[in-house]
Amino acid sequence: MSAVEDVxxxxxxxxxxxxxxxxxxxxxxxxxxxxxxxxxxxxxxxADDLGRxxxxxxxxxxxxxxxxVSFAADRVRPLxxxxxxxxxxxxxxxxxxxxxxxxxxxxxxxxxxxxxxPQSMLEVFTDDWPRLGESVLRSLWLLLPAYLLGxxxxxLVGIAIGWSRGxxxxxxxxxxxxxxxxxxxxxxxxxxxxxxxxxASTFLIALATFFxxxxxxxxxxxxxxxxxxDVARTMGAKPWFLISRVAVPAAMPSVFVGLFMGLGASFSxxxxxxxLGVKAGLGWYMQWAQGWxxxxxxxxxxxxxxxxxxxxxxxxxxxxxxxxxxxxxxxRW
Amino acid sequence: MVGPVVGTGSPSLEAPAAQGVxxxxxxxxxxxxxxxxxxxDRVHLSVGPGEFVALLGPSGCGKSxxxxxxxGLDLPDEGRIVAxxxxxxxxxxxxxxxxxDPTLYPWRTVAANVGLGLEARGQLKQLRHRVDEALQLVGxxxxxxxxxxxxxxxxxxxxxxxxxxxxxxxxxxxxxxxGKLDSLTRLQMQDELVRIWQDRGFTALxxxxxxxxxxxxxxxVIVFSDRPARIRADLPVALPYPRHRDDPELVRxxxxxxxxxxxxx
Numbered sequence: 095m096s097a098v099e100d101v102x103x104x105x106x107x108x109x110x111x112x113x114x115x116x117x118x119x120x121x122x123x124x125x126x127x128x129x130x131x132x133x134x135x136x137x138x139x140x141a142d143d144l145g146r147x148x149x150x151x152x153x154x155x156x157x158x159x160x161x162x163v164s165f166a167a168d169r170v171r172p173l174x175x176x177x178x179x180x181x182x183x184x185x186x187x188x189x190x191x192x193x194x195x196x197x198x199x200x201x202x203x204x205x206x207x208x209x210x211x212p213q214s215m216l217e218v219f220t221d222d223w224p225r226l227g228e229s230v231l232r233s234l235w236l237l238l239p240a241y242l243l244g245x246x247x248x249x250l251v252g253i254a255i256g257w258s259r260g261x262x263x264x265x266x267x268x269x270x271x272x273x274x275x276x277x278x279x280x281x282x283x284x285x286x287x288x289x290x291x292x293x294a295s296t297f298l299i300a301l302a303t304f305f306x307x308x309x310x311x312x313x314x315x316x317x318x319x320x321x322x323x324d325v326a327r328t329m330g331a332k333p334w335f336l337i338s339r340v341a342v343p344a345a346m347p348s349v350f351v352g353l354f355m356g357l358g359a360s361f362s363x364x365x366x367x368x369x370l371g372v373k374a375g376l377g378w379y380m381q382w383a384q385g386w387x388x389x390x391x392x393x394x395x396x397x398x399x400x401x402x403x404x405x406x407x408x409x410x411x412x413x414x415x416x417x418x419x420x421x422x423x424x425x426r427w
Numbered sequence: 428m429v430g431p432v433v434g435t436g437s438p439s440l441e442a443p444a445a446q447g448v449x450x451x452x453x454x455x456x457x458x459x460x461x462x463x464x465x466x467x468d469r470v471h472l473s474v475g476p477g478e479f480v481a482l483l484g485p486s487g488c489g490k491s492x493x494x495x496x497x498x499g500l501d502l503p504d505e506g507r508i509v510a511x512x513x514x515x516x517x518x519x520x521x522x523x524x525x526x527x528d529p530t531l532y533p534w535r536t537v538a539a540n541v542g543l544g545l546e547a548r549g550q551l552k553q554l555r556h557r558v559d560e561a562l563q564l565v566g567x568x569x570x571x572x573x574x575x576x577x578x579x580x581x582x583x584x585x586x587x588x589x590x591x592x593x594x595x596x597x598x599x600x601x602x603x604x605x606g607k608l609d610s611l612t613r614l615q616m617q618d619e620l621v622r623i624w625q626d627r628g629f630t631a632l633x634x635x636x637x638x639x640x641x642x643x644x645x646x647x648v649i650v651f652s653d654r655p656a657r658i659r660a661d662l663p664v665a666l667p668y669p670r671h672r673d674d675p676e677l678v679r680x681x682x683x684x685x686x687x688x689x690x691x692x
Binding site: 319321322324325326327328329330331332335339340343344346418420421 | 498499500518519520522523524526528530532533534535543544546547548574575576590594
């Protein structure tokens with residue numbers, strides 16, 4: 095085969111592979127759906143006087159246009175696989191937004207004020223973002239130190255009772271009796287005993303985190319096989335080495351399960367504490383919005399809260415994936 | 428109190444010379460459901476420095492218990508075990524135990540597993556080169572950064588061997604280290620263990636169920652009775668290495684050992 099033929103064959107293969115690269119049909123459908131939703135929002139008059147309808151339509155149209163451009167660009171250079179992967183979701187979201195817009199803003203089928211139109215929630219973000227943003231920061235400021243405190247204490251106590259029979263003798267019964275009590279049950283006492291609602295809430299969140307972390311750290315340490323210790327002992331390891339280099343790393347998978355459960359528990363205590371006593375944060379914002387029948391604000395705060403909690407869980411899983419990369423078959427979040 | 432004094436060479440910190448082991452009238456029992464279960468019955472055995480001794484016996488007869496006592500992981504109920512002129516009263520890095528399972532730490536790379544003993548004694552910084560040497564010795568230099576779940580069972584057992592050798596043990600205690608390997612890997616590892624033993628000159632104590640393995644590797648084979656273990660026979664295997672499994676003397680010894688174990692053909 096000559097060199098020319100070689101080149102020709104290679105080019106033919108290239109073209110064929112290009113031809114095999116399928117059209118991004120989901121992308122095209124998503125572009126049409128978003129542009130359609132934009133048209134519906136902009137052209138069909140609202141049933142009532144609502145703000146930000148034009149902005150909502152503009153955003154929808156922008157998404158649709160961007161998808162159209164991506165669809166075209168995909169013919170020239172293939173898109174990153176993740177975007178292709180998201181195609182069906184993009185279609186579904188456009189349809190969901192269009193349907194939501196239709197039954198709230200356009201047809202007014204759902205009782206107000208309990209159901210908010212998409213543009214009303216958009217309005218909350220454009221007009222009330224300083225207060226929402228501050229609420230997020232206040233929530234995090236309360237949650238994170240308390241969570242770290244509870245997780246740290248739970249970790250230390252878990253190791254202590256997993257390692258030492260003597261400590262276990264005294265701590266274990268107390269942990270068994272008090273641990274299962276929901277942390278929110280301490281609210282009446284906590285708000286009475288602690289000098290401020292912030293410190294009381296810190297205590298409650300730390301307590302809620304403490305229990306699962308302590309129990310799972312303990313069970314992780316207790317489950318370490320004696321062979322692991324024997325290996326290190328025959329090589330001259332001292333007790334501190336056995337704890338820090340054998341028991342703790344071996345228990346880490348279990349510890350992370352505890353940290354995950356503790357994070358979930360800390361969220362619920364955070365929101366309850368903010369609704370009941372703390373005059374700041376997302377929980378308080380929701381309570382306050384509901385008091386004014388500002389349901390759009392409430393839903394917006396709920397959405398922000400979902401994003402916040404999900405982000406924190408994602409971060410925790412990232413840390414775990416990094417620390418436990420030696421494990422096979424980790425659950426991906 | 429000491430039998431024949433062994434390991435007369437001046438002990439250096441870096442690489443202790445091979446030590447002998449004196450097992451003097453050792454009896455030991457476990458407690459099972461509140462009753463004592465004797466596993467060793469007045470075992471008396473003298474192993475010279477640099478010897479390779481295989482312990483053979485029926486399953487569950489107490490051989491592994493004897494190894495744990497020599498390693499210092501448990502203390503004998505009666506009698507004493509003396510190494511380097513001192514009774515064994517606890518684990519010591521000069522006597523390293525290798526188990527049937529590799530028991531590598533899954534969260535450490537192969538190299539970090541091999542360096543375990545040095546790290547535990549705070550010597551990893553100065554003696555890191557020993558980790559590389561040990562990995563080379565067992566042929567795992569290209570897997571230093573692999574995690575245990577990424578390597579095969581045979582490689583994991585090699586890594587466990589390297590983890591033992593890195594401590595430069597005077598006595599290497601092998602508790603059926605090849606028991607779970609496939610037969611090909613097993614034959615290969617038998618040769619390698621003998622080669623490393625000849626090269627390093629440590630004292631080796633090997634528990635195995637495999638008569639042929641014992642005869643191929645050891646200079647002396649001790650045959651134990653059923654539980655509680657008593658020494659039935661002490662057979663020297665005066666054959667040069669490398670040995671061949673079809674060697675008539677080895678075949679004769681095998682028949683003799685099988686007879687002692689009640690499996691005469």
